Amino acid sequence: MTGSRRLIIAVDGPAAAGKGTLAKALAERLALPYLDTGLLYRAVARRVLDHGEDPVLQGEQHAKAIEPADLERDDLRVPEVDRAASLVARQPAVREALLERQRSVGRVHGAVVDGRDIGTVVFPDADLKLFITASPEVRAQRRYRQRHGEDCQDAELLAQEVAAIVARDEQDASREVSPLKPADNAVQILTDHMDAESVLDRVLTLLQERRA
Structure with missing residues (x-):
């Protein structure tokens, strides 16, 4: 494993599994840059929706034109963007447009990068690959809260969150380009009965063991 200045950690997994929380904590603990690649696709989706375009068909030009301000908007984590982000992410041209942007983050100083195809496509040679997951019900409860x-305490709202999580999983896993799946050599962690600190401790222990 390389030194921490060039360490690449890929954190993949489905929505609301806890991968973003873990990745941010790891980046802070290891003094590495952090990249949430899902935010890139959300920003593209937001631009598509704002222009009244179809997220199934449009997206490439918005992916090429994305700016830092697009990533700082406070309306990127809403249900309509959840759905649209999954749709624009199915477009090969969108993924290609964002690929180099993602890779450039870790090229010099290393990075902790989270998404859905980091260990399989973006950084297939990452030093450590993690696949963070949880049951749809647990993930829906987290998103609901x-x-x-x-x-x-709204059972109907919670049921809607479960349905949305299941639908998003199906879309992400069935797309032809970069489907959601664990890398062959990824460490899979089920977080149903783990809090964020426990997940972080487990990964830090894993890193220590590999370095030793």
């Missing part, structure tokens, strides 16, 4: 608050 994130969007509606800890005190919200």
Whole structure:
């Protein structure tokens, strides 16, 4: 494994599995750059929707034109963008347009990168590949609390979140280009009964073992 200045850690997994929380914590602990590639696709989707275009068909030009300000918007994590991001991500031209942007982040100083095809496509030679997952029900509960608050008790809203998670999983896993799947040599971690600190501790221990 390389030194920490060029360490590449790929963190893949489905929506609301905890990969973003883990990746940000790892990046901070290891003093590495962090990239949320899902945010790139959300920003592309937001641009497509703002222009009144079809996320199934349009996307390439928006992927090429994306700017830092597009990533800082506060309306990227809403249901309509969830759905549109999964659709634009199915377009080969969009993925190709964003690929070099993703790779450039870790080329010099290393990085912790999270997404759905990091270990399989973006950084197939990553030093450590992780696949973070959880059951659809647990992930839906996390997304539900994130969007509606800890005190919200609405069974219908929760059922909608479960349905949306399942639909997103099916879309991501069935796309022809860069489908969601664990890399062959990825360490898979099921987070149903783990909090964020426990997941981080497990990965840090794994890193220590590999370096030793």
